[in-house]
Structures are given as C-alpha cells and as structure tokens.
Amino acid sequence: MSAGEAGRSTPQGRSTPQERSTAQERGTPQERGAPPERSTSEEPWPVRVVSQKVGAWIARLGWVWVDGQVAQISRRPGATTVFLTLRDPSADLSLTVTTNRDVLDAGAPELREGARVVLHAKPEFYAARGTLSLRADEIRQVGLGELLARLEKLKKLLAAEGLFDRSRKRRPPFLPGRVGLITGRASAAERDVLTNARRRWPAVEFRTVNVAVQGPSAVPDIVGALKALDADPTVDVIVIARGGGSIEDLLPFSDEALCRAVFACRTPVVSAIGHETDAPLLDYVADVRASTPTDAAKRIVPDLTEEVRLIGQARSRLERAVRNLVDREQHRLDLFRSRPVLARPQVMVDQRAVDVTALRDRAGRCLDHRLSGAADDLRHTLARLRALSPAATLDRGYAIVQRGDGHVVRAASEVAKGDPLRVRLAEGELTATVDG
Numbered sequence: 509m510s511a512g513e514a515g516r517s518t519p520q521g522r523s524t525p526q527e528r529s530t531a532q533e534r535g536t537p538q539e540r541g542a543p544p545e546r547s548t549s550e551e552p553w554p555v556r557v558v559s560q561k562v563g564a565w566i567a568r569l570g571w572v573w574v575d576g577q578v579a580q581i582s583r584r585p586g587a588t589t590v591f592l593t594l595r596d597p598s599a600d601l602s603l604t605v606t607t608n609r610d611v612l613d614a615g616a617p618e619l620r621e622g623a624r625v626v627l628h629a630k631p632e633f634y635a636a637r638g639t640l641s642l643r644a645d646e647i648r649q650v651g652l653g654e655l656l657a658r659l660e661k662l663k664k665l666l667a668a669e670g671l672f673d674r675s676r677k678r679r680p681p682f683l684p685g686r687v688g689l690i691t692g693r694a695s696a697a698e699r700d701v702l703t704n705a706r707r708r709w710p711a712v713e714f715r716t717v718n719v720a721v722q723g724p725s726a727v728p729d730i731v732g733a734l735k736a737l738d739a740d741p742t743v744d745v746i747v748i749a750r751g752g753g754s755i756e757d758l759l760p761f762s763d764e765a766l767c768r769a770v771f772a773c774r775t776p777v778v779s780a781i782g783h784e785t786d787a788p789l790l791d792y793v794a795d796v797r798a799s800t801p802t803d804a805a806k807r808i809v810p811d812l813t814e815e816v817r818l819i820g821q822a823r824s825r826l827e828r829a830v831r832n833l834v835d836r837e838q839h840r841l842d843l844f845r846s847r848p849v850l851a852r853p854q855v856m857v858d859q860r861a862v863d864v865t866a867l868r869d870r871a872g873r874c875l876d877h878r879l880s881g882a883a884d885d886l887r888h889t890l891a892r893l894r895a896l897s898p899a900a901t902l903d904r905g906y907a908i909v910q911r912g913d914g915h916v917v918r919a920a921s922e923v924a925k926g927d928p929l930r931v932r933l934a935e936g937e938l939t940a941t942v943d944g
Contacts, residue, residue: 602724
C-alpha cells in the first residue's frame with residue numbers, strides 16, 4: 509500500500525460495508541494490536557504510525573549525492589557528531605546534515621561556512637522531533653579547479669542558449685529618471701556608485717536595495733531584488749555592484765538562476781562586479797559590463813560638466829555656421845547689386861528704348877519701300893491696261909459698230925439692208941441704218 513493510498517479514504521470518510529464485514533470476521537486491528545491498513549474517521553492512525561510510514565517512504569530514496577553550500581557548521585566539543593546546514597546556491601532551501609567528525613576530517617578538514625561541497629548521504633526522518641535530515645558518510649569539498657570547470661561548462665551551456673547574444677543586449681537610456689542599485693549594505697561598491705554618479709549628475713535618483721552579496725543567501729536575495737526593481741516602472745536601468753574578492757566570493761554572480769533572471773529582465777542591467785580582471789558569468793549576460801563600480805557610475809549617467817562643455821562647443825559651431833552663412837549670402841547680394849542691371853537699372857530701359865526706336869524706323873522704311881513698290885506695280889499695270897483698252901483705239905479714229913442686239917459687227921455679211929446700227933466713237937456714239 510502506497511502513502512497516497514494510505515492517506516485516502518472513502519468519499520464520506522467511512523469504510524465500505526465489505527471492509528467492515530471483513531474486519532468483523534478477522535477481528536478489529538485494536539484486538540490484534542496492529543493499526544488498520546486504511547485510516548478512517550472511525551479508525552484513525554496514531555501519530556507514531558504516521559511517523560513510521562513517512563520514515564519508510566523517505567528511506568526508499570536511498571543514498572544520493574548532494575551538491576550544496578555550507579551555511580553553518582556546528583562542532584560540539586567532545587561530540588563525535590557534526591551538524592551542517594546545507595543550502596541550495598540558487599534557492600532559499602536548506603537541509604540539516606549530520607556526519608561523523610572523522611568523515612568530515614577525512615574529506616574536508618578545512619571546511620568553512622560558504623564553501624561548496626558534494627556529499628554522499630541518505631535522508632532520514634526523526635520521528636521523535638518530526639524533522640528530516642541527511643546522514644552523510646562521505647564529504648568532498650569542491651576545489652577551485654572543479655569550480656572553474658563547472659563555470660566553464662555552465663558558460664558554454666548559456667552561450668548555446670543565446671543568453672550571451674550581443675544582438676539582444678539593450679542600450680541604457682542616456683539620462684535615466686531613476687537608477688536601481690543592488691549591492692551590499694554600507695559597502696564600498698555602493699559608495700563608489702552613488703558618489704561618482706551624483707558627482708557627474710547631481711540630480712540623479714537612486715532606488716537602492718541592499719542584499720547579501722556573498723554566502724548562501726546571496727543568489728535568492730539578488731534575484732528577489734532584481735525582480736522588484738524590474739517591476740518598478742520608474743526604474744530605467746539596474747546596476748548590480750560588488751567590490752573585488754576571490755573566485756569563491758564571486759560565485760553567486762556566476763549562478764545559473766541569477767543569469768537567467770537577468771536575461772529575463774525587461775529593464776537594462778549593468779554588471780559592476782569586482783575589478784577589471786574579474787569576469788563572472790553575469791558580465792556576459794548583462795546588457796552593459798562595467799569594469800568596476802566606479803566605471804558603472806560613468807556608464808549610467810552623463811557628466812554634467814562635460815555635457816555643458818559639449819553644449820558650449822555646439823553653440824559655438826552653430827554660431828560660426830550661421831555667421832558664415834549670413835556672410836556668404838551678404839556677399840552674394842553685394843555681387844548682385846554691383847551688376848549694371850541693378851546698379852543702373854535705367855541703362856536697360858534706355859537700351860530697350862533704342863531698340864524700340866531702331867525697330868520702329870526699320871518698320872517705317874520697310875513699309876515705305878513696299879508702298880513704293882506697290883505704286884510702281886500699279887502704274888505699270890495701269891499703263892498696260894490703257895494700252896490694251898478699246899478706248900485708246902477709239903482715240904485714234906476708230907469706231908465700234910454694234911447691231912441693235914449689242915453684237916459687235918466684224919463683217920459686212922453680219923448685217924442686212926435696213927438693220928439699225930449703233931456706232932460708238934471715242935467721244936459719244938451715233939445711230940445708223942444700213943442702206944446698202
């Protein structure tokens with residue numbers, strides 16, 4: 509029977525009729541001196557039975573290897589048992605570990621609080637106190653070389669997932685309205701960031717969250733502060749700052765949970781951990797890496813003195829540019845004004861007047877010439893007309909004889925005796941009758 513089955517009962521919390529009849533045939537568990545196989549409201553389990561079953565289930569896990577960080581060591585003088593508090597580096601979880609002093613001295617004689625260990629242990633449930641702990645028979649302190657190998661492996665894993673991709677890194681604002689600062693309480697890193705940032709831009713505002721930057725609680729504290737600042741709409745950039753230290757001291761800033769939390773932030777994050785030579789994994793995930801906390805102050809806010817100087821230089825360049833433009837345009841105007849058409853505008857009018865006069869004279873001459881030619885043509889035409897006109901012939905003594913019907917008589921045979929004729933002379937006309 510499993511633990512889930514042992515804790516379940518019928519929907520009404522009572523046993524079925526079949527179970528009651530079977531119990532009556534076999535006798536009650538109390539009569540037999542054993543607890544019932546299924547707990548009910550009529551037949552509940554005693555506390556000792558529940559503790560035994562919980563202990564049995566926990567014991568089924570067996571021996572396991574556990575990785576964690578030592579939060580506390582308790583060595584009692586004269587006692588052979590050593591008590592450790594083992595904490596998860598990335599979560600707010602801890603377990604009590606008991607081991608023999610000889611096991612601890614053999615595997616990790618120089619073990620101190622904050623060290624990373626790997627131990628072989630078996631979970632045990634102490635029914636008398638109702639507590640869970642681990643009983644270790646082997647403890648190994650994680651060395652520096654193994655830590656670096658783990659960090660390198662984690663670095664390759666995060667890089668393969670794209671957490672270090674430069675294309676996703678965001679640029680902090682030029683002048684943030686409020687800066688979120690995550691650092692240790694009253695630390696040199698906090699003083700460096702605040703002092704240098706306010707020296708550069710006195711009006712900058714900070715929201716400082718003091719957390720543990722070393723030890724077992726560092727990662728959960730930093731992740732919690734990071735989420736709180738990321739949820740604040742007034743915070744434009746977040747700075748995570750810590751002074752220098754050993755590789756073991758800076759291990760929280762290479763934690764996988766912290767790296768993923770920074771990657772998930774919507775607010776740009778600046779990493780300012782240790783010195784120039786220190787390079788925790790947080791530096792690769794953050795949007796901006798500062799070599800020191802002082803360098804972080806230079807990266808998050810501009811220098812007021814420098815900006816005023818740059819504004820002054822820009823104003824000077826702008827004034828020179830405007831002045832040069834005005835001078836250049838004035839020179840162009842002067843050139844335009846110096847031209848004859850603008851210096852003596854009447855010259856153009858006089859020239860046009862001369863042109864008009866010349867054209868008018870030319871037009872007059874052309875018209876006279878054409879009129880003279882037309883008059884000559886008319887005289888010649890008139891002379892030819894007069895030469896061909898019958899009137900000229902009549903002037904020489906000739907006459908035009910016409911019959912009564914107006915027909916010009918050209919031959920004598922065209923008239924008969926007694927026909928009336930009309931004789932037209934140069935001056936006047938006569939009437940006649942043909943008599944022969």
